[in-house]
Amino acid sequence: MKIVVSPDSFKGSLTATEAAKAMVAAIHEINPEIETVLLPVADGGEGTLEPLLEVTNGQIISVKVQDPIGRLVEADYGILGNGETCVIEMAKASGLTLLTNDERNPLIASTYGTGQLIRHALDAGFRKFIIGIGGSATNDGGTGMLNALGMRFLNIDGKELELGAEALSTLHQIDDSFFDERIKVSEFIIACDVDNPFVGTNGATTIFGPQKGVTPEMVQRIDDNLTILANKIEAITGVALHQEPGAGAAGGLGGAFLAFFPVVLKPGIEVVMKAIDFHGQILGASLIITGEGKSDFQTLSGKAPIGVANAAKELQIPVALISGYVDDDSHVSLSEHFSAIASVVNESITQQESIQNAAFHLKKRAYETLQQIIKKL
Numbered sequence: 298m299k300i301v302v303s304p305d306s307f308k309g310s311l312t313a314t315e316a317a318k319a320m321v322a323a324i325h326e327i328n329p330e331i332e333t334v335l336l337p338v339a340d341g342g343e344g345t346l347e348p349l350l351e352v353t354n355g356q357i358i359s360v361k362v363q364d365p366i367g368r369l370v371e372a373d374y375g376i377l378g379n380g381e382t383c384v385i386e387m388a389k390a391s392g393l394t395l396l397t398n399d400e401r402n403p404l405i406a407s408t409y410g411t412g413q414l415i416r417h418a419l420d421a422g423f424r425k426f427i428i429g430i431g432g433s434a435t436n437d438g439g440t441g442m443l444n445a446l447g448m449r450f451l452n453i454d455g456k457e458l459e460l461g462a463e464a465l466s467t468l469h470q471i472d473d474s475f476f477d478e479r480i481k482v483s484e485f486i487i488a489c490d491v492d493n494p495f496v497g498t499n500g501a502t503t504i505f506g507p508q509k510g511v512t513p514e515m516v517q518r519i520d521d522n523l524t525i526l527a528n529k530i531e532a533i534t535g536v537a538l539h540q541e542p543g544a545g546a547a548g549g550l551g552g553a554f555l556a557f558f559p560v561v562l563k564p565g566i567e568v569v570m571k572a573i574d575f576h577g578q579i580l581g582a583s584l585i586i587t588g589e590g591k592s593d594f595q596t597l598s599g600k601a602p603i604g605v606a607n608a609a610k611e612l613q614i615p616v617a618l619i620s621g622y623v624d625d626d627s628h629v630s631l632s633e634h635f636s637a638i639a640s641v642v643n644e645s646i647t648q649q650e651s652i653q654n655a656a657f658h659l660k661k662r663a664y665e666t667l668q669q670i671i672k673k674l
Contacts, residue, residue, distance in 0.1 A: 300584045312348075324663070358418075471530065485561070617639070622642040
């Protein structure tokens with residue numbers, strides 16, 4: 298019997314690989330003869346790098362770059378096991394988790410560090426990229442990243458702007474004459490689950506700004522600045538980002554990629570599954586186990602577990618969902634896609650307990666859930 302173990306990370310407590318190992322331990326406690334395949338996944342946001350490297354036997358490269366507010370930090374990117382494809386998680390350099398709540402400042406936060414990671418990988422000879430753009434702390438329209446790659450953003454006096462969204466109010470000219478030539482001969486796949494446009498009521502600032510520190514008073518001001526940027530980008534490229542789906546991802550970073558890179562935007566789980574040959578790996582499986590930190594209605598909108606369930610459905614393989622917490626209201630909807638659903642948090646385990654001793658409680662719940670399922674296989 299073959300069981301594929303394919304969870305996403307349990308944010309704040311376990312990486313996807315750690316969660317998978319806890320589940321495998323439970324399976325082998327039930328029956329040590331069962332063949333298990335560790336296939337941790339991600340949805341393109343934070344935590345995407347780790348499962349891709351784990352499954353493909355890739356390697357990590359560490360680089361010193363600027364964080365969102367200009368401090369030097371060490372950030373990782375990865376090389377897949379094929380030795381050709383570079384994986385960059387923008388949150389490693391420009392993510393919200395790098396800042397305390399008090400440090401969140403969307404007026405100055407910049408994607409410059411993400412551009413530094415790309416430049417380092419280009420210098421190392423890589424031309425194929427997978428880039429996850431979830432978890433950003435930035436709202437700069439991707440100008441920091443572009444600046445790190447040679448593009449200049451100038452005011453009316455020809456002086457370079459400061460980094461961040463605030464300075465874009467004085468943007469007069471974009472000078473792309475020094476933009477890195479290697480980009481146009483490279484391939485970029487952007488893992489992106491967001492279809493929001495660059496600006497407007499459904500745009501980057503209005504929808505995602507508040508979690509990055511955008512106050513109600515700032516919304517229109519920053520949105521106006523991104524509109525100025527979008528106008529200048531359209532003038533030199535012919536690409537109108539204003540209402541372009543996906544351009545609003547990661548504070549407008551998606552728009553920068555769409556305008557200046559040879560790029561394809563794809564759902565994050567789709568990108569991850571292709572990179573790890575998910576469909577090939579699950580052939581012959583009797584059961585697949587997936588999970589995440591919290592499962593609710595959002596799980597059905599492109600999160601990793603629903604991607605796993607959809608792939609399994611094609612091959613008629615049952616899927617069990619074991620998550621840290623499962624929202625009661627979404628149970629009926631989730632049950633249409635998963636043959637079994639279990640929550641680590643229940644009447645006897647609090648959320649705090651489940652996080653503090655996450656691997657122990659996940660293994661215990663997996664054991665309890667899978668015992669009867671495995672007997673029937």
